[in-house]
Amino acid sequence: MTAPLLEVRDLHVDIPMSHGRLHAVRGVSLSVGVAESVGLVGESGSGKSLTLRALLGLLPRPARIASGTVLIDGEDVTGLPAKQLHRRLTDTMGMVFQDALTALNPVMRVGDQIAEAPLRKLGKSRSEAKAIAIDLMTEVGIPDPERRYRLYPHELSGGMRQRICIAIALSTKPRLILADEPTTALDVTIQAQVLGVLRRLKQEENVGLLLVSHDLAVVSQTCSRLYVMYAGKVVESGTLLDLVTAPKHPYTFSLLRSVPDPDHRVARLLTIHGQPPDLSEAISGCSFAARCPFAEEACHQREPVLAPVGSAPGAVIRESACLRVGTAERWTEMVSEETVSQQ
Numbered sequence: 001m002t003a004p005l006l007e008v009r010d011l012h013v014d015i016p017m018s019h020g021r022l023h024a025v026r027g028v029s030l031s032v033g034v035a036e037s038v039g040l041v042g043e044s045g046s047g048k049s050l051t052l053r054a055l056l057g058l059l060p061r062p063a064r065i066a067s068g069t070v071l072i073d074g075e076d077v078t079g080l081p082a083k084q085l086h087r088r089l090t091d092t093m094g095m096v097f098q099d100a101l102t103a104l105n106p107v108m109r110v111g112d113q114i115a116e117a118p119l120r121k122l123g124k125s126r127s128e129a130k131a132i133a134i135d136l137m138t139e140v141g142i143p144d145p146e147r148r149y150r151l152y153p154h155e156l157s158g159g160m161r162q163r164i165c166i167a168i169a170l171s172t173k174p175r176l177i178l179a180d181e182p183t184t185a186l187d188v189t190i191q192a193q194v195l196g197v198l199r200r201l202k203q204e205e206n207v208g209l210l211l212v213s214h215d216l217a218v219v220s221q222t223c224s225r226l227y228v229m230y231a232g233k234v235v236e237s238g239t240l241l242d243l244v245t246a247p248k249h250p251y252t253f254s255l256l257r258s259v260p261d262p263d264h265r266v267a268r269l270l271t272i273h274g275q276p277p278d279l280s281e282a283i284s285g286c287s288f289a290a291r292c293p294f295a296e297e298a299c300h301q302r303e304p305v306l307a308p309v310g311s312a313p314g315a316v317i318r319e320s321a322c323l324r325v326g327t328a329e330r331w332t333e334m335v336s337e338e339t340v341s342q343q
């Protein structure tokens with residue numbers, strides 16, 4: 001069996017504070033196969049960005065990796081010296097962040113920013129690098145690329161700037177794009193276009209994707225497998241279809257029920273009441289128990305572990321961290337019973 005392109009094992013990220021520490025990422029494991037599109041979804045503060053930044057060696061100070069392993073093509077790169085690690089990462093992956101305007105150099109023409117890596121890293125001549133940049137601009141759907149090559153970031157719209165960032169990410173010929181909320185700053189139509197570019201890269205160029213988003217609709221449009229994060233942990237993982245049609249964690253269930261269904265098939269939206277736990281304090285029991293519509297006494301006492309649930313042999317592994325997973329088939333019914341009994 002071939003090793004995943006990217007694998008993270010039992011990652012812990014801490015943020016030291018004046019009194020103690022915030023345990024922001026609490027044992028995350030995930031993998032992305034070759035040409036696979038994987039989503040990391042969860043509400044704000046669940047630890048998605050820190051997970052992504054930790055594996056890239058780009059944690060904001062004072063956050064630090066407390067423990068964990070990162071593997072690329074099965075090789076442990078955790079202990080590599082910074083320069084070597086950077087080379088290994090940039091040889092394999094391109095990155096796209098939320099704020100294209102900050103990611104781009106304001107005083108450099110956008111085309112030259114795309115041409116920079118082919119020129120400096122791939123050893124291309126100036127004219128070859130320019131031709132590569134123009135091809136990449138065409139590939140990410142920028143009309144009239146020769147003219148736009150000469151523009152500065154502030155002369156482009158938000159959607160065009162994000163396409164430039166994707167073109168820069170592609171300029172080193174990566175096998176995987178890591179994208180952190182790449183469409184959050186864009187309006188819905190432009191968002192759909194940018195997601196279309198990422199989807200097409202996977203379908204036509206076999207470029208894998210690890211997409212971080214708080215928005216289930218965004219990952220649903222782009223990814224075929226998901227990890228759902230809550231309070232610094234993965235609480236459920238599986239194929240998009242499995243998660244959407246039959247969630248096995250109450251947080252995923254609530255997340256799905258809190259999104260309006262365009263076909264109005266879901267009669268009532270579910271509000272996730274309360275706040276996530278304070279990660280600077282020890283958590284006893286399940287971190288979602290206080291907000292969970294199905295929690296029972298044991299959920300407040302015992303921490304559930306992420307474990308495989310009912311996957312068919314040979315199928316993509318489904319995992320859930322829930323003591324009540326055995327009742328999952330009845331959750332829709334249980335929620336409506338509760339609503340009726342409250343009326």
Ligand SMILES: Nc1ncnc2c1ncn2[C@@H]1O[C@H](COP(=O)(O)OP(=O)(O)OP(=O)(O)O)[C@@H](O)[C@H]1O
Pocket residue numbers: 015022024042043044045046047048049050051060061062063214
């Ligand atoms: N530089 C920092 N200093 C202090 N706390 C931080 C820092 N960066 C992140 N945190 C805290 O770590 C936790 C996880 O943050 P992270 O950014 O990974 O969440 P997220 O799921 O990506 O959410 P968001 O989309 O809002 O960034 C949060 O409680 C956040 O407040």
